[in-house]
Amino acid sequence: MVTHTIEELHELFKSGELDVKEYYKELFEEAKKQQERLNAFVTITEEEAYKAIEAPMTDDLLSHIPYVLKDNYNTKGIKTTASSKMLADYVPVYNAHVVDLLNKHGVGLVGKASMDELAMGGTNKSALTGPVHNPWDTRRISGGSSGGSAALVASGLIPFALGSDTGDSIRKPAGFCGIVGFKPTWGRISRYGVIPYASSLDHVGAFTRNVRDMAIVTEALAGRDNRDMTSSNKEVPHYLENLTTDISNLKIGVLTTVSNEVRNEEVKKTFEHVVETLKSLGATVEDVEMDKKLMKTLLPTYTIIANSEATSNHSCLDGIKYGDRQQGDTPDDVMINSRTDGFGDHIKRRFILGNLALATENQEKMFRKAQRVRRLVVDELNKIYENYDIIIAPNGGGVAPLIDEAAEDYLSDEYIILENWLCLANFAGTPSISIPSGFVDNMPVAVNISGRIFEEQTVLNVAYALEEALGFKNQYKRED
């Protein structure tokens, strides 16, 4: 199977050089192979894809383009598990808004991808179907929580996949898998129908192997949805059409509070190279700082807000209406038994923490305090955006950990800022993209580029220029 970008595939399908049906046949054979290697699918949706490509091909760039959804996107008639036992047999009665949108573009759904249970985690080890393997080294994690989507795009099977990002759940696995991961502004894309984690931090976003493809996909997803009151009425720009490598008029801040934490010399070098490249492209590049004390609060603040919202968001999973129902003598027993059986231990721990933080006697000193700290962090960040269009920093401190070594909820004092800083963009709802910046020990590493809210175009342009200059694009790894 040959791997292509969205634009290439479109041309090949349109010219007839590639027979769509034949291509999908090959693709599904490959999908099964990759499933053996990566364990990245929860469900392969062959039937649905063949049905979708029966419709005539159109001039739409996404027409007949194969893709994968993270398994927390509700798909009508197709099992949607969020990689949780609670939803192991759940077949939704409705489509997420973005699924409807993509269907209108004529895409072909190849499958539903594995994730950390209910999107809570950063390793993809908590998935009901087991860990997902990194295509570049299958002993390593793909990252999470959108690990299945990331691994499948990085295997070259499909040109794009959707993920969701509450703390870094798109951008971290994108970095570990050597591809592009983008979450636009909170409110730019409807969240309707995406099984939530923490509503105020949740973002819809995508994985691709190059920035042009990302512009295409983002344009298709963005826009107001009346079923999501937090989605914006702002007009959606033509991201692809407006894409430019000319970034000479931009002011870029290098967030040294993060980059100075890097210990790995190779990672440091690749990042320094990124900074030099941006300068050579004519951008004004300067060091910027954030209060270190505030940056150290990111993780605890995130933990409290995310788990508090999560415990409430997942209260609907009670076994009464759908999901894993365990019997009991009273309706209360049914709910208790179902929730006891349906959730993994790490989920229960998070729910307990969330409930603790929301309890009336604690709420002021935990949940509300965390919300106030979030405000302080966002204010501090926005001060930087008063002077800089873009903030960059390394995506993390190193390459994807080995599956056996990666802790489910890892907390390292040494890396408390470096490994957790990406949630800044979730706190502030700002557009944030991670793109490959090189290789360390034959594993991909990445840089993160973030901008002001609703300035997706600026973020995409910097990513585009950098991608062109660095040359790490369209990379994938299919076989060892």
Add this chain to the structure above:
Amino acid sequence: MDYERVIGLEVHCELKTNSKMFSASPVTFGEDPNTMINEVDMGMTGTLPCLNKRGVEFAIRVCHALHMEIDELLCFDRKNYYYSDLPKGFQITQDKRPIGRNGYLMIEVDGEEKRIDIERLHMEEDTAKQLHLTDYSLIDYNRAGIPLIEIVTKPCIRSGKEASAYLEALRQVFLYTEVSDAKLEEGSMRCDVNVSIRPFGQEAFGTRTEIKNLNSISNVQKAIDYEAGRQQEVIESGGEVLQETRRYDEVEKVTTVMRSKGDAVDYKYYTEPNILPIRLDHAWVEQIKNELPMMAGEREKHYEEEYGIPKVDAKILVSTKSMSDYFNEVIKYTKNYKNASNWLLGDVLAFLNKNNQSYDDIELNPEYLAKLINFIEDGTISSKQAKKVFEPMMTENKDPEKIIEEKGMKQISDPNALKTMANEVLDANPQSIEDYANGKDRAVGFLVGQVMKKSRGQANPGMVNKLLVELLKERIK
């Protein structure tokens, strides 16, 4: 010792919007179970709330009618608890910032006016309806998500009678603002009661109990009376009133314990993250106020003071908005307010009752009724004739003027025509003139009869009488 009763009411009212508070499925009553629902009502994971603007408008209407301060910022919170009738595992409500604060409603008890202070009004969504059977339960989600408003009074009610008057008045507000059909029996209006007692003169409140499951206004009054009596007995026998939730048993007419304070759930209220605060457009809020009809209490006063309608009648006229609205229409065409009121409460109401109808169903053009009233007033027809016009006018919604014409009922009130007839009768009855001259006034009656006979009953008897007296006086001069 004498005890004072301290009562506060929490009233829930279902709003009759077209669609639910946070979803697009329809608001209905009595449809087949689980047919009026979508994924939002079912609490399907991934769904998001979308606020119903009409629901907000209805809440604002009631806020205005209760003279409340309206919050310029619309904020929603989550009330978190697990219950099998609660699809999302939380209810979207307004905790910290209710849309309305500090209002009041005037009530009347035993001829005295009293102001009931209202602490807050907030918006929320209804739960599903449960039916618990012996070894299983059924859930109907049709009700899940129907808009609710909750109105909480201050603890300023002092008797079951006041509570019942307040509920009646509040029900009128719901009906007059047209936000709900407010039926306690059907659950579209629900009431929880907080009751405590304290010795007269004591400022501190006693321990209160909350009573639930009250499905009629009379039960509210009965429950309060029972519960206050029970508390008094407890205190007088040296016991202590416990803070608890009690249920009213309609059959036994007693309250029984549902749960004690120790079992209280921590609802962990926090801001609903999927609905960002909404700034209300001041002009819109004002427009809603300006479009609000006059409430029952004000109308009653207005009818009494401006139109001279007896208090008893005014009260009945405003008992339903449709009757009061109809009255307002009728009096656009006649200044004979009292007669209009009499017709509405008398013959018209009797006619509607006979046909199992109410003023909601009335077809009669209000102008026609006013015309009929005016025809009687100006003597075009007699009251007796009017009764004959009324029936066809009501059944056919027909202009009384036409009926009178067709039936040839019109009284002859033309003075010249009457004079001719009167003179003819006088000429033919010289004996009567003589009798009249001799002081026998009875003769006039006979002569009027003769004129009526001559006119085949159409002469205006009043005018004929007056005319004959004049002519007789002339003739005997």
